[in-house]
Structures are given as C-alpha cells and as structure tokens.
Amino acid sequence: MIIGCALFMELLDSTAVLTALPQLAADFGEPSVRMNLVVTLYLLAVAMFIPLSGWLAERLGPRRVFIASILLFVFSSLACAASSALWQLALARFFQGMAGALMVPVGQVILLRWSSKRDLLRAMAYLTMPALLGPVFGPPLGGMLVTWLSWHWIFLVNLPIGLLGIYLVLRHVPNYPGQASQTLDLRGFLLGSPALACLVLAFETLGHGSLNRTWSCLLLAIGVLFAGLYVRHARRTTAPLLDLSLLRIATFGLVLNGGFLFRLGAAALPFLLVLLFQVGYGLSALEAGLMTFAGGAGALLIKFISVPLARRFGFRRLLVYNTLLASLSMAACALLSADTSPLLVMLMLFAGGLSRSLQMTAMGALTYADIPAERSSSAATLSATSVQISMSLAVCVAAMLLGLIQLLGGHTQPSAGDIQLTLLAMSLICLASVLVFRRLEGD
Template identity: 75%
Template sequence: MIIGCALFMELLDSTAVLTALAQIAEDFGESSVHMNLVVSLYLLAVAMFIPISGWLAERHGPRRVFVLAILLFMASSLACAASSSLLQLSLARFCQGMAGAMMVPVGQVILLRWTRKADLLRAMAFLTMPALLGPVVGPPLGGLLVTCLSWHWIFLINLPIGLLGILLILRHIPDYPGRQRQPLDLAGFLSSSLALACLVLAFESIGHGSLEWFWSCALLASGLLSGALYLRHARRRPSPLLDLSLLNIATFGIVLKGGMLFRLGSASLPFLLVLLFQVGFGLSALEAGLLTFAGGVGALLIKFISVPLVRRFGFRRILVCNAFLAGASIAVCALLREDSSALSIVLVLFAGGLSRSLQMSSMGALTYADIDTCQASKASTLSAMSVQLSMSLAVGIAALLLGLIQRLRAHETPSVGDIGLAMVLVSLLCMASGLCFRRLAGDSGTAVSR
C-alpha cells in the first residue's frame, strides 16, 4: 500500500491536470491549443526515461531511486504551482514525467524483492488499485480544486502525499543494495527512448488531433524505425537494456501480449465516457466525474475477494472468462441514454469496475509468477513500457474509430449513438485478449496463488 500510494499520487496528478488546462491558459494568456504542450511533454518524459529505470534500480538500489523519484516529483510539482508562464510550466511537467517514469517500474522491483511468491497476488491486488482509481478520482478532484481554490492546488496537493510516502518508505521498506555494476547501454537507451517517445507522441496526437496527420505519421514512422534499430542493437549485446528474451518465459510473454490487447480496450473507456456524459448527455465535468467514480468503488471492493477467486478458479480460467465479462461491461455502456437513471448508470459502471480491477490484479501477479528476483528490474521495465504504449495507443484507437463512425454517418459532432458504437468496437479488443490467455497452462501461477 505504501508503494501504491506513491503511484496513486502520480496517476492522480496526470489526470487531474486535464481539468485545469482551461483556467491555466486563461491565467497565462495563452491559447487553449498551446496547453496541449503541458500534457505532451509529460508523456514524452515518461516514455524517454522508462527504459533506464530498471538499470538505475539495480545500480543504486530500488529504495534509494524510489525515494529520489518522489522527491523529484514533489520538487517539480512545486515548480508547476510556482510557474508564471507556459514555458516554465512545460519544463516543470517534463521533470514530473522523469520522476513518474521511475516510480512505476522501481516500485514493482521493490515489491518483487520484498514479497514472497505466495503473497504476490494479494500485493498486486493493492498495487494495481492506483491505476484504476487515479483516472477515476483525478477529474472530479481536479474540478473541485479548480472551482473552489485554484489550479495551483492540483500540484500542491502532491507535497503532503509525497512527504508521507517518503517517511513510510524509509520506515518500513528495506534498503536493498544495488547489485549490478554493468555500465549503461547508452546506444540502447537512446534508441529505445527515441522509439518510445515518438510512438507515444504519435498515438497521443492521433487521439487528440493535436498535430496534422503528416506529423503524426512522421512520428509513428520515426518510432518504428528507432524500434527496429534497437532490436538490431539488442541482438548483438549479451545484456541489453530492454531484455526481450524475457518474452520467452511463457507466463510473462503471454500476459504481456494479452494485457496490451486488454488495455487497448479498457483504457479507452474513460475517454469515451467523458464524451458520452459531457458531449452526449450535456453533464458538467464534475457531474460526469462523480458518475464515473462508481467504477472506482467497484475496483476497490473486488480487491478483497480477488485472491479467493483466483485460488478457486485459477489464473487461466479467470483471465479468459473475465476478459469476456470486462468487454461485455464496456459494450453495455453503449446502451446508456440521456434519460437513463443515475442508479442504472452507477450500477453499470460499478460492475465494470469490478471486472476490470480483477483482470488487472490477476495479470499483475501472473506477469511475475515465473520471474526470478535477479530478473525483476528488467521485467518491470519491460512491463511498464508495454503499459505506457498500450495506454497511449488506446485513446488513439478510440478517437480514430469515433472519427470514422462520424464520417460514415455524416455527423459533425459525435452523437450518443456514435460514441456507443465506438464502445462496442473497443469492447471487442478486451474480449479478444481472452484468446491470448487461453494459451496459458492450466496450472499457471500456482506459485503465487497458493
């Protein structure tokens, strides 16, 4: 829970800031179009520095790197709040992204070293909670802070959370020493960082329409080319920065691929729900945020029964069957209408939160079921990279599908029916992930579900 709180701080900040962009633009005298730089630079920094996070944890010790990452996040949050221009805010957000890139994989390294295999499922159940609650709590909390106080408090709220996290880490988490004296693979770092940065920015620009198609395609091509160069480089090194040979471990490789497919569908839901509630139903940002909070409640409650469920049915059956249920819960959202009762909306979102949270917890534990402690840092880096790419690509896919539906139906703005059809299509991605999980052996993950 200590590590999860630090991750929650990062995810809360990254979603809450979206609600403040309009007020920040007004205070700085900038066009709202230019404010996309605040989001893009954060994503750029996260993508650039994820590849090096595992190496830093092994070199200097995970607890030390994790504490330094929180300190950098706090300092950059203070710099964000003190910014008086778009340039200052953008640079501070880039530093926030650097810190955020270290938190997720390094936090997982600590968890893998600290937790016995038999307790990994329970630990992952609580570690994945921030990934589900952050995007849900962030928008309504951000709207509340902006409305009642000012946009500065979106960043200042990180200071007490970060300070508490550091105190708890220093008190309760062992100081595992650095074990690796291998020099940094600089060529691998540069090529992998460039590939991730270009791909994430390409997907982000496609999803939000922040760049013309030519530049989005140029970023995509650059990312693919840099990725190909990294693959060529990695084959020639005995110990590459991103060790793709880990994909040969059955549980790790299957869950990583199936998890990416599942997140392509599930991570697009918040984007589509915002459009449905605000554009389709005409609700305010705060009203829409309070409705989506029901999904967060469901995500929280399932954590207390996820371990008995996996022990009863096994990882393979849970992941295969629940992939279909999670996809169905997204498709059911397409049936919601403006005259739907608040209770029916809450129940649908609550059920969806239960299903997606169970899937995330199960995938998180099974990912590392057959990973040795000495492989933890490289495995967590590779996992964080796949999550970052799939989360970025998810919004791009949802936006592309919605735009295509609008053009086919000759609608200038998306209607409730257009958004609903897009939800049905992305739900198929969640269901398709079940085909990947079917390749798991029946006894997969027994070491972490006893």
C-alpha cells in the first residue's frame, strides 16, 4: 500500500493539473496553447528516464532510489507551486516527470523482491488499486481545488503525502542492497531515451493536436529510427538497458503484448467518456469528471475478490473472458445518450471499472510470474516502458479515429454520434488482446 500510494500521488498530480491549465494561462498571461509545455515536458522526462530506473535500482538499491524519487517529486511539486512564470513551471514539471519515471518501476522492483509467487497476485491487487483510482480522482479533485482555492494546491497537496510516504518507506520497506559492479549501458541510454521521448511526444501531439502534424510526424520518424537502432544494439550487447530478451519468457512476452493491446483500447476510455458527457450531456468539465467516480468504485471493489477469482478460474481463462467483458462494457458506453438515466450510466461505469481493474491486476501478477529475482529490475523497466507507450498511443489513436469519423460525417465539431463510433472502434482494439491471451498455457 505504501508503494501504491506513491504511484497514486504521481498519477493524481499528472491528471489533476490538466484542469488547471486555463487558470495557469490566465495567471501567467500566456496563450492557452503554450500551456501544453506543462504537460509535454512532464511526458518528455518520464519517457527519457524510465530506461534508467532498473539500472539505478540495481546499482544503488531500490529503497534508496525510491526515497530519492519521492523527495524529488515533493521538491519539484513545491517548485511548481512557487512558480511565477511559465518557464519556471515547465522546468519544475520536467523534474516531476523525472521523479515519476523512477518512482513507478522501482516501486515494482521492491514489491517483486518482497513478495513470494504465492502472494504476488494479492500484492499486485493493492498496487494497481491506486494506479486505477489516481486518474479517476485527479480531474474532479483538480477542478475542486482550482474552483475553491487556487491552482497552487494541486501541487501543494503532494507535500504531506510525499513526506508521510518517505517516513513509512524508512519504517517498513526492506533495504535491499545495490550492486556496485552494475555498469551502465550508456550507448543503449543514448539510443533508447531519445526513441521513447520522440515516440511519446509524437503520439501525444498527434492525439491532442498541440503541434503541427508535420513536426509530429517528424518526431515519430526519428523515434522509429532510434528505436530500430536500439533493437540492433540490444541484440549485440550482454547487459542492455532495456532487455528485450525477456520477451522470450512465455508469460512475460504474451502478457506484455496482450496488455499493450488491451491498454491501447481501454486507456482511451476516460478521454472519450469525458468528451461524450460534455458534448452529449452538456455537462461541465467538473460534472463530467465526477460521473467517472462509479468506475473508480468498481475498480476498488474487485480488488477484494481478485485472488479467489484467479484461483478458481486460472489466469488464461480469466484474462480471455474478462477481456470480452471489458470490451463489451466499453462498447456499451457507445449506447449512452443525453436521455440515459444517470443511475444507469453509473451502473455501466461501475461494471466497466470492475472488469478493467480485474484485468490490470491479473496482468500485473502474471507479467512477473516466471521472472527470476535477479532480472526483476530489467523486467519492471521494460514493463513500465510498454505501459507508457501504450497509454500515450491510446489517446493518439482515439483522437485520430475521432477526427477521421468527424471528417467523414462532415462535422466541424465532434458530435455525440462521432464519439460513440470511436468508442466502438476502441473496444474492438481492446477485444483483439483475446487473440494473444488465448496463447497462454491452460494451467
């Protein structure tokens, strides 16, 4: 729960800040379009420093790196709140992204070393709970803080959470030793980090239209080029920064690939739902954010029965059939209209939250089921990289599909029908992960 709460703090902050962008633009006297720097530099730092997380955990010890990342997140949050100009805030957000990039994979490394295989599913259930709740609570909390207090409190709320987290880590988390002999794959870092940074920024800017499409496509091309060079390098070196040989471990490779497809479809749901509620229902941004609480409640409830379900049905059957349920619940959101009862909407979101949360928990545990302890850092780094790319690509794909459907319909603004068709298309992408999960062993 300590590690999960650190993850919750990071995800809460990254989603809450989106609601404050208009007020930040007004306070700094900047055009609204320039406020994308606050989001872009954060994502850039996350993409750049995720590959380093596993090496740092092995070199310095995971607890030391975890505490340092929380401290960096707390101090950069304070710097964000103290900012009086856009360049100051953007720089502070870059350091926040750096801290977040280290916090998540290193927390998983601690968990993998501490948990036995028997307890791994239960541990992952607690870890993924904050990961699912952070994006749910972030937008409404950000809206309330900005409306009732000021944008500074979006960052200041991290201080007590972070300091309490450091105290609890020092008190309860074991201090696993580092390995001084661990050498850095510098060439891999110089190839892998630019590849990830360019790919994530390309997907983000294509999705939100915050950059000219020519520049976004150029970023995408550079990212693909560096990624290709990194794959070539990783095959020739004995200790690569992102160890792609882990994909040969059947459970790890299949769950990573299936999970990528699942998140590619499912991660676009919050973006599309808020858009549907605002366009189709005419709700405010805060009201639309509050409607998504039902999904968070479902995500929380399923954690208490996920372990018995996995033991009863087995991972393969659970992942296959639950993917069908998650895809259906996502497709059902396309049937919503302005006349739909709010109670029915909340029940549908609750059911969807149940299935998506169960899927994340099962994937999280099975990902590391056959990973040797000495390779846990490399596995956590590669998994976090896959998650980061799939989450960024999800909104990009959804936004591009929505734009295409809108263009074919001849609409200048997206209609409720356009968003509903996009929801159906993304649910089919989510459903495609069944083809991967079916290849898991029956036992």
